Amino acid sequence: MELFIQQLVSGISIGAIYALLAVGYALVYSVYNFTNWAFDAFMAFGAFMAFVAISSLAMPFWLAMILSIILTIILSVGSESLAYRPLRERKAPRLFMMISAMGVNLAVVNIINLIFGGTFRKFPVESVQPIFVGNVSIGRMDLIAGAISFGVLALLWLFLYRTRWGLGIRASAIDIQTASLMGINNNAVAIIIFIITGVLSSIAGVFYGIKYAVFPMMGIVTIKAMIASIVGGLGSLPAAIVGSMILGVLETLVSGYISSSYRDLFSFLFLIIILLFFPNGLMGKNVDEKL
Amino acid sequence: MGYINAIIILCGINIIAALGVAILTGYTGLFSIGHAGFMALGGYFSAILVKEFGIHFSIALLAGGAFAGISSFIIGYPAFRSRLRGDYFAIATLGFSEAIRLLLNNIQDIGPIKTGGAFGYMNIPSHTTVFVTVVAVLLAIYFAHMFVTSQYGKNCIAVGQDEVAAQMMGVDLLKTKLMALFISAFYAGVAGGLLGFYFAYLSPSFFTITKSSDLLAAVVFGGIQSLIGPVITAFVLIAVPEFLRTLAEWRLIIYGFLFVVVMIFRPQGLLGYVEMNLNFARVWWSKYVSRKQAGASEGQAGK
Amino acid sequence: MSTYTPQNDEILSLRNLTVDFGGVRAVNNVTFSLKRGEMVALIGPNGAGKTTVFNLITNAIKPTMGAIFLNGKSILGKSPDQICRLGISRTFQNIRLFPQMTAYENVELGLHSTPHYSLIEAFFRTPRARRIESETRKKALELLEMVNLQDHAHARATSLPYGLQRRLEIARAMATSPQLLLLDEPAAGMNEDECNELIELVRKIHTTMQYTIIIIEHHMAVVMDLCRDSRIYVLNLGSLLTIGTPQEIQNDPKVIKAYLGERKNGRDLSTP
Numbered sequence: 001m002e003l004f005i006q007q008l009v010s011g012i013s014i015g016a017i018y019a020l021l022a023v024g025y026a027l028v029y030s031v032y033n034f035t036n037w038a039f040d041a042f043m044a045f046g047a048f049m050a051f052v053a054i055s056s057l058a059m060p061f062w063l064a065m066i067l068s069i070i071l072t073i074i075l076s077v078g079s080e081s082l083a084y085r086p087l088r089e090r091k092a093p094r095l096f097m098m099i100s101a102m103g104v105n106l107a108v109v110n111i112i113n114l115i116f117g118g119t120f121r122k123f124p125v126e127s128v129q130p131i132f133v134g135n136v137s138i139g140r141m142d143l144i145a146g147a148i149s150f151g152v153l154a155l156l157w158l159f160l161y162r163t164r165w166g167l168g169i170r171a172s173a174i175d176i177q178t179a180s181l182m183g184i185n186n187n188a189v190a191i192i193i194f195i196i197t198g199v200l201s202s203i204a205g206v207f208y209g210i211k212y213a214v215f216p217m218m219g220i221v222t223i224k225a226m227i228a229s230i231v232g233g234l235g236s237l238p239a240a241i242v243g244s245m246i247l248g249v250l251e252t253l254v255s256g257y258i259s260s261s262y263r264d265l266f267s268f269l270f271l272i273i274i275l276l277f278f279p280n281g282l283m284g285k286n287v288d289e290k291l
Numbered sequence: 292m293g294y295i296n297a298i299i300i301l302c303g304i305n306i307i308a309a310l311g312v313a314i315l316t317g318y319t320g321l322f323s324i325g326h327a328g329f330m331a332l333g334g335y336f337s338a339i340l341v342k343e344f345g346i347h348f349s350i351a352l353l354a355g356g357a358f359a360g361i362s363s364f365i366i367g368y369p370a371f372r373s374r375l376r377g378d379y380f381a382i383a384t385l386g387f388s389e390a391i392r393l394l395l396n397n398i399q400d401i402g403p404i405k406t407g408g409a410f411g412y413m414n415i416p417s418h419t420t421v422f423v424t425v426v427a428v429l430l431a432i433y434f435a436h437m438f439v440t441s442q443y444g445k446n447c448i449a450v451g452q453d454e455v456a457a458q459m460m461g462v463d464l465l466k467t468k469l470m471a472l473f474i475s476a477f478y479a480g481v482a483g484g485l486l487g488f489y490f491a492y493l494s495p496s497f498f499t500i501t502k503s504s505d506l507l508a509a510v511v512f513g514g515i516q517s518l519i520g521p522v523i524t525a526f527v528l529i530a531v532p533e534f535l536r537t538l539a540e541w542r543l544i545i546y547g548f549l550f551v552v553v554m555i556f557r558p559q560g561l562l563g564y565v566e567m568n569l570n571f572a573r574v575w576w577s578k579y580v581s582r583k584q585a586g587a588s589e590g591q592a593g594k
Numbered sequence: 595m596s597t598y599t600p601q602n603d604e605i606l607s608l609r610n611l612t613v614d615f616g617g618v619r620a621v622n623n624v625t626f627s628l629k630r631g632e633m634v635a636l637i638g639p640n641g642a643g644k645t646t647v648f649n650l651i652t653n654a655i656k657p658t659m660g661a662i663f664l665n666g667k668s669i670l671g672k673s674p675d676q677i678c679r680l681g682i683s684r685t686f687q688n689i690r691l692f693p694q695m696t697a698y699e700n701v702e703l704g705l706h707s708t709p710h711y712s713l714i715e716a717f718f719r720t721p722r723a724r725r726i727e728s729e730t731r732k733k734a735l736e737l738l739e740m741v742n743l744q745d746h747a748h749a750r751a752t753s754l755p756y757g758l759q760r761r762l763e764i765a766r767a768m769a770t771s772p773q774l775l776l777l778d779e780p781a782a783g784m785n786e787d788e789c790n791e792l793i794e795l796v797r798k799i800h801t802t803m804q805y806t807i808i809i810i811e812h813h814m815a816v817v818m819d820l821c822r823d824s825r826i827y828v829l830n831l832g833s834l835l836t837i838g839t840p841q842e843i844q845n846d847p848k849v850i851k852a853y854l855g856e857r858k859n860g861r862d863l864s865t866p
Contacts, residue, residue, distance in 0.1 A: 035378040037324075083551045095451075096554045098322045098381060099511055103550025106504055110543040220389065220500070226382045261397030268383070268390040275369035275379060434717055441716035442709035442727070449692055449703050456690040459652060461678035461707030461770050470713070516694065564694060 005136045007256040008249060013142035013211070015248025016149035017204050021225030022232070022240035023153060024200035027193060030173040030235040032088065035226070037101040038079055039201055040219030041108035046072040046202025047123075047209040047218060048112055055124045068202045076198035077191055079104045085190065105219075113216040120213040123206075145207040152203060153241065156196065160237075165192060173235075224251070227271045233281030242283060296421050300489055302529045303424035304482045307431045309509035309525035311478030313518055317510045318439055319471040320451030325366075325384030326479045327502035328391040331495065333359040333480020335395065335406065338415045338487040343404055348418040352427075352484040359480025360473040367472045371465050388503060395495040411494035412487070419489035427485060431478060435518055438474065447471050448516060479506075501543065508546050511553055513560055520562030600666045605630045605806050606774055611650055611660035620646045622832040623660075630773070633800050633807040635817045637843075638829035639853055644810045645687050647829070648776050652677055652684055664774070679708060683772035685763040687779050687810075691751040697762050698747040702734040704769025734769065740802075741765040741795060757788045761795065768799065775805045781813040793819050818844070828852070 021039065028036045049071045053064035083100045130137040160166035165188075171179040172189050180186045201222075208221060224247060225240075232243025247267060255263040274281065308330060315321050337355030340346040346354070366387050370380035399408045406412050438444045446467050449457040458464050487493045509528055514520025532542055553560060600607045607627040613620050621643045628634060636644050649655045651662060653674050662669050669677055683704075691700050709716070710730070715723040738744045741761045746754055751762060760780050767775060780796070781789050793816055800807055800820075811817045817826060818840040826843045828835040830852040836843070843849050 029378075035381060083555075086555050092554070092558065093320070094378075095316070095320050095322050096558050098378070099507070100551045100554040102324065102504070102507070103547045103554070105547065106550065107544050107547025110547065114540050114544065217500075223382065223385050223389065227386060230379060230382065259397075261394060264386075264393045265390040268386040271383060271386060272365060272369050275383075279372075437717050437719055441719075441723070442706035442711070442730075443713060443716050445699070445703060446707060446709065448695070449707075452692040452694055453690055455654070456686070456692065457703070457707070458674045459654070459678060459684060459686075459690075460704050460766065461675050461683075462703075463673075463675050463708070 002136050007252050009138050011249030011252030013146050014252060015245040016146045017208050018225045018228050018244035018248050019241045020149050020200045020204040021222050022229040022244045023237050024197045025226055026229045026237050026240040028197060031193060034097050038104035039222045041105045042072055042076055042201035043205035043222060044109060044112055044216055044219040045075055047205035047214050050206045051123060051214050065206055068206060069199050072202035073195050073198035076194045080190055080194040109216055118216055120215045123209040123214055125210055141210050224267055227267055231274045231281055233283040236283060239281060239283040298530055299421050300419055300424045302526045303428045304485050305529045306428050306522050306525040308479045308482035309506050309521045310431050310435045311475035312506045313510050313521040314435060315471050315475035317515050318451055319447040322381040323384040324503045325388035326506050327498040328388030329359040329476040329479035330483030331391050331498035332362050334483030334487045334493050337484035338412055338493055339404055341416050348488055352481050355484040356477040356480035360477040363472045363476035367469045371468045392495045392498050411492055413492050415487050415491045417488060417491045419485045511550055511560060514563035515559050516564050517562045519565060520560055600663045603629045605665055607663040609661045612658050613650060614658045620832050624834050626827060628806055630806055631804055632824055633820060634824050635809045635811060635821045635826045636829060637817055637826055642829040643832040644829050645778055648684060648778055652682060678770055681773035683767040683770045684776035685767050685778050685780060689759050689763055691759060691763060693752045695751055696748045697743055697751055698734055700751050700762055701737050701765045701769050702730060704766045705730050705733055737765045737769055756783050773806060775807045777809045779810055781811055781816045789813055789816050796820055
């Protein structure tokens with residue numbers, strides 16, 4: 001039983017990381033109908049920036065985190081302005097936008113690889129004693145990561161549902177043309193969305209780096225976040241969170257009770273099964289193309 | 292001389308896999324970053340058939356291709372059916388490819404067959420020669436050409452350009468996409484098999500996202516809706532880095548930037564929409580002739 | 595709704611067709627029937643739901659309620675390509691030609707959207723496949739001739755002037771050998787001469803090919819001319835406002851009120 005709870009806790013903590021990424025992915029997708037493959041790179045970039053800040057520049061953790069967030073925002077908004085917006089304004093087909101995003105991803109991840117090399121680095125935070133609840137040990141870092149993740153998501157919720165800017169973004173998610181006709185500045189919306197993307201991916205990157213390791217290809221975990229978003233229901237932010245928690249927990253249970261080799265295969269098969277029986281995800285809405 | 296042979300063989304293998312991606316992505320417009328996974332499936336399957344069961348390698352190659360093709364339905368069917376809107380397919384290709392790679396990496400054997408995990412599958416009988424490769428490449432190009440110029444291929448092209456309109460005009464989207472997917476996975480599987488029979492060894496590390504990106508690059512740079520473009524590019528992308536070893540570390544970075552640049556400035560790639568067509572040559576020739584005639588008659592009139 | 599039995603000569607029958615988008619009822623309880631060979635129009639102010647009706651018939655969107663019968667059989671739930679094969683074809687309000695294909699290739703696609711030979715024959719280009727392809731080629735050129743586009747056969751579809759693109763879409767729709775042709779604003783953006791050419795073209799294909807045709811149009815001249823011997827359905831805010839002959843519609847105060855304030859291409863409905 002304790003093993004189960006242990007796994008559950010672990011699953012929730014990885015689910016929280018997935019949730020940050022999934023929400024970022026779902027946000028971009030719901031407004032632009034576009035999969036931001038460079039998400040991968042943003043996450044790795046955020047992690048490495050924080051890593052460098054702490055290990056080479058001896059910054060305290062919180063400062064490093066903030067620096068990482070700022071730098072990732074610059075990268076994110078830069079990609080949007082240079083690689084995505086020109087195509088979007090031209091109404092380029094989806095395929096072309098995906099190729100462009102993949103290009104950003106390839107370039108950034110491999111620059112990181114070139115500079116830092118592929119070794120798995122340990123994120124430089126001191127090991128802390130886990131907290132014990134009964135016989136279950138909960139990593140202190142997991143708790144902090146979980147708390148911050150949910151905190152950030154709560155802030156995001158407040159932003160989207162309680163501010164004017166957030167309203168503009170939600171309107172754009174429903175219909176970007178109508179939103180712009182109603183006076184919402186599309187360019188501002190784009191920048192805000194990619195700022196949010198930068199924030200979410202850098203935080204997720206740092207926590208993932210702490211939990212596992214820091215290495216150039218670490219962003220591959222965003223595929224799990226994408227799967228989680230689809231499982232929950234593409235286009236919906238709450239669904240992305242739900243999907244992430246479910247995926248994180250199930251995945252960890254499979255890894256713990258069956259074998260860790262099968263963990264990724266399970267996630268993939270889970271995606272397929274969900275698509276077969278719930279084509280719009282567990283909570284999703286169907287959006288038809290305008291004819 | 293052996294070095295040149297190696298390049299020809301590796302180029303050939305790359306060309307065959309790139310042709311598959313061309314059919315799926317270049318023609319049918321379906322983004323895939325997972326064809327390394329199909330290469331792995333085909334590669335391991337053919338290698339096992341030959342090494343453990345003594346089947347003739349040419350049959351094993353086709354069987355490997357078929358195995359990869361059938362496996363592709365696991366992704367294709369859920370992703371393509373009904374009105375699914377979304378990048379499910381693209382994401383699933385990545386998830387699938389990585390899952391296969393990690394699985395092969397982590398398990399040491401499949402039943403009694405020792406696949407070796409991360410150490411790789413060893414002592415595969417060596418069968419891929421220059422002759423075999425050239426024959427395979429020629430057949431691959433021939434059948435790909437036959438497909439894309441057929442009514443089936445033209446339906447794929449319509450799906451790639453506007454799938455909603457295509458469906459309204461009677462194209463069965465599910466069937467067409469699955470067909471393109473099967474063929475592309477088949478080609479990748481055969482390429483994987485040839486790879487195994489060349490190195491006499493297969494490792495999951497051959498089939499990473501980098502490999503999938505390389506194949507995608509052949510289509511992005513070579514040209515949308517073209518076979519000749521990706522063929523030439525696939526060849527160049529293997530041959531050139533061989534001679535530019537120093538740039539090796541920068542290769543993917545350059546690809547990444549070029550993806551963005553190409554999409555913004557010339558999305559159809561180098562030879563997009565250019566087909567290995569006698570028509571192309573005929574049109575060019577007739578334009579050339581008529582220009583010459585116009586020049587001659589102008590000369591006459593000027594006298 | 596399956597208690598309704600369509601008449602023998604009814605090609606299309608819509609019964610209580612309704613669709614909701616979120617909180618908006620875009621199409622409300624639309625019911626009408628068409629006999630084979632008729633040519634009717636569907637008109638109404640912008641946003642009335644006309645294109646949505648077409649989308650429902652071709653199953654681009656699913657109805658919330660109601661039934662659609664083609665030749666007596668329900669086509670609810672069939673995929674758009676199945677519906678095309680069963681005999682319904684359409685053009686689009688915002689032209690949807692295949693942008694990188696020539697005019698010829700666009701039309702040809704309609705002919706082979708369901709290929710006429712097997713995949714094996716495709717790979718080996720058997721004599722039978724070759725013969726089928728040359729027959730298809732001939733038919734495609736014939737269709738282009740019928741809409742007078744044969745001189746533009748090898749031009750890229752999107753390089754053609756707007757009016758020609760609309761004609762090309764019609765040719766492509768004809769290529770699928772439909773029984774029922776849905777034309778969505780075929781005259782949009784056309785001047786008077788082009789409209790007259792279009793009227794002639796539609797009349798010609800109606801007579802020679804014996805299609806049943808539904809036209810959505812805002813150009814009243816086109817509608818009044820083509821439907822002078824049949825009827826017009828007027829849609830407003832998703833519901834069928836009224837049905838009548840051109841004369842009846844023109845003088846119907848309800849129709850004029852629905853269009854109040856809307857001048858369509860400088861001709862408003864109160865002038866005959």
